[in-house]
Amino acid sequence: MKNTFITAEAGANHDRNEFQAFKLIDEAVRAKADAVKFQTYSSETLYSKYTPDFAGYNNITKLIKDIELPRSWQKTLKSYCDDNGIEFISTPFDEKAVDELYELGVKRFKIAGFECTDPRFVKYVASTQLPLIISLGIGTNLDTMLQIRNWILEVNDNPNITFLHCNNAYPTPYKDINLGHMQKMMTFPFARIGLSDHTEGILTPPIAVSLGAEVIEKHYTIDRTLPGPDHPFAIEPDELKDMVDNIRLVETMMGIKDTKYTKSEKEFSMARRSVIVIGDVKKGDVITKDNVTTKRPLLVDSIPAEDYYNVLGKHFIKDLSDDMILMNGDFE
Incomplete structure (x- = not known):
């Protein structure tokens, strides 16, 4: 400063x-x-x-x-x-x-x-x-x-x-x-x-x-x-x-941000978006635009919305219900 x-x-x-x-x-x-x-x-x-x-x-x-x-x-x-x-x-x-x-x-x-x-x-x-x-x-x-x-x-x-x-x-x-x-x-x-x-x-x-x-x-x-x-x-x-x-x-106010979150933002990080399941899906189903969307919140191990296009084409490895938050370990 x-x-x-x-x-x-x-x-x-x-x-x-x-x-x-x-x-x-x-x-x-x-x-x-x-x-x-x-x-x-x-x-x-x-x-x-x-x-x-x-x-x-x-x-x-x-x-x-x-x-x-x-x-x-x-x-x-x-x-x-x-x-x-x-x-x-x-x-x-x-x-x-x-x-x-x-x-x-x-x-x-x-x-x-x-x-x-x-x-x-x-x-x-x-x-x-x-x-x-x-x-x-x-x-x-x-x-x-x-x-x-x-x-x-x-x-x-x-x-x-x-x-x-x-x-x-x-x-x-x-x-x-x-x-x-x-x-x-x-x-x-x-x-x-x-x-x-x-x-x-x-x-x-x-x-x-x-x-x-x-x-x-x-x-x-x-x-x-x-x-x-x-x-x-x-x-x-x-x-x-x-x-x-x-x-x-x-x-x-003249600082330069060098991390994703400032100290004051950390408690609000959950308000960011994750990939969310649309409808009930089965193990083995292909992830498509028809069965995933993006919504809040963002959890520690959920898939951030910025990776939405990266998960398309992959496969679910477990059954998931409508509106569930897609987590690491739910697809491959």
Whole structure:
């Protein structure tokens, strides 16, 4: 059975409230996610102060300043994650963040979809030699995936890469999630493939896992009605738990049958069909379509219906009554 790596994306939904950040970790632990992920950025290094308004965002530099993760929290948040058995991840958005997180001892780095086409930054993150999870998001295609790998190979000759199919609309309409593209990504052998999902609700991630996704990332919040850019499209704690449970359920469905009966089917095997006698027959009679048919049940030593044509032309070696089940030893 596969074990999907599930990241609960807290992102900026801490709202610069440290208690709320701890609560987000608690909910990720309760949901049994594998990791909880924050984001480490500074307004000054993320956007130019001359950035115009876009996508409904006004004064983007102030908005980012208002939701920055205080970097002094990172050590405490990681320690709290360690104590609670969940992996701490934070997406870096500048070189200082990369250095800080590396010093904290994170196990892997995440590169966001908007940053994945910046070779300067991608190479800086890859130079840490840590495993990379990279959202292949806006403005990318399969060729971009190859290009990113080539950038990484310039600084790491044996990289551990996971690419996440991603649509960078918040929220992503279902018609734009394009899970078929994720499956095309799986044809490349040099990376694990998963999904960073921004659709509303919890339907999409389990479907992605059923299609082969090995990593899932999903934004969540304590309360979707809280103010802030990432709360409205995020899922709430009970939904996060249901999503993880559904993914684990899907994993149990992905087995390959290697026996005639599954364990659960064995008690129903008698409901299959056997060869059944029509009318009374005598020892020596030839078995024909006129004196045998097929019906339920199938017994341990009866002749299964699939062998019906194989017994035609053989001879009964004992008298049998109408509707009796033909057994091994009744003919030759």
